[in-house]
Amino acid sequence: MRAAGGFTGRANSTLTSGDPGLPIPAALARAETFAREHGIKTTAHVVIGSRWEQAIADAGWQVDLDHPGGAESLVMTGPLEKFADGVAENRDLPGWWELTAGSEVTAVHRHVLGTGEVCFASLEENGTVIAAVRGAVVEDLLHVARLAVRPSHRRQGLATTLMRQLAGWGLEQGATTCALQVAEHNEAAIRLYEELGCTEHHRYRYWRPAVS
Template identity: 80%
Template sequence: MHTVDHLESLCARAWPALAEVSLGDWSMRAAAGFTGRANSTLTCGDPGMPVPDALAVTEGFAREHGIKPTAHVVIGSTHEQAIREAGWIVDLDHPGGAESLVMTGQLEKFAEGEADSRDLPGWWELTAGSEVSDAHRHVLGSGEKVCFASLTEDDEVVAAVRGAVVEDVLHVARLAVRPSHRRKGLARQLMGELAGWGMAQGATTCVLQVAEHNEPAIRLYSELGCTEHHRYRYWVPAVS
């Protein structure tokens, strides 16, 4: 069983930002605004200074990189109360949702086949949109073991997901199915093939970070045997 801090560190390694600077055990991250995870400070561990001072440093980092000062805080963690007392609040306006579940599961329970890991143009269009930036390329494409899994129909990518293996964990993200092809079991099929790919790379467990309001995704992952490990929220200064 992975500890919360270790699992969060694996997720961060699987989702590399354009700029990453350590602050003690904390990690300040920036990626031109692409995803909250890559544009926030992961507050696990000891920052090496009082929390208010550490938050001031993170604000300076954010300003330097042109992003909103944001802290990625595990619910119930050691620092959560100190961050609140420093005048930060939960970012209820965060585009992806303020709170997310971190779910884990055993790959052997749903692995079936092995995903094709080719980098297809249609994969990027479906998972990242029509305009793919350097930040998209870096966050999604970096890593020693990365899979651009997809399903195609008539040479069109109709379902896609990104997987990255770090240590023995498969990090799953950006699962997408075209609206015209939903409710056909493609997401489940794709997850099975990605799990097979992950096991071939030495992974035994998967981890997913999913917004609490994304009920269809949570339901799918639960049906695959994944369970909630912990939750985190995004915090921002009350006065910016």
């Protein structure tokens, strides 16, 4: 069970990838209590087609169709050595945060995105951050998130350049594989990741208690 002031779905949901050690309805009730105690929306992060999905549906929960990022997301993975080119520089720039997290950056943003072995990679033009991405390494896995390009600079290959440089950084940290999440409706991003050699590993959705 995870809570981080409501910033990002993953950091504010109950992950359901293992046996909770008690009946599913009781486990979900604990998740609701946890969410209330931390002042966040009650949601469960559920792998599509997993043994837990049907049990959660049987308990009366429903897919959160109002989730800001969309109801369904893909997790994609790929070998870093296949697309690494250059090495990203880790720079904690104000422009990085403005582009990826908005104008009001809080301690919660910094905790969620800045904890662990991370890289804040960016590209600049005339002192302005025009593209940014975050990478975090855990053991041999590079997790990629917050990839963003300013609308005025899209379709110039900047996202590809950043991903290649971040992969190079990940290799230097001992990672071999990247993993990332992308909304199923974001076809442009999916194509980008496929061109880099990433493939779909699984999909997940957020579930919530049924609204009475």
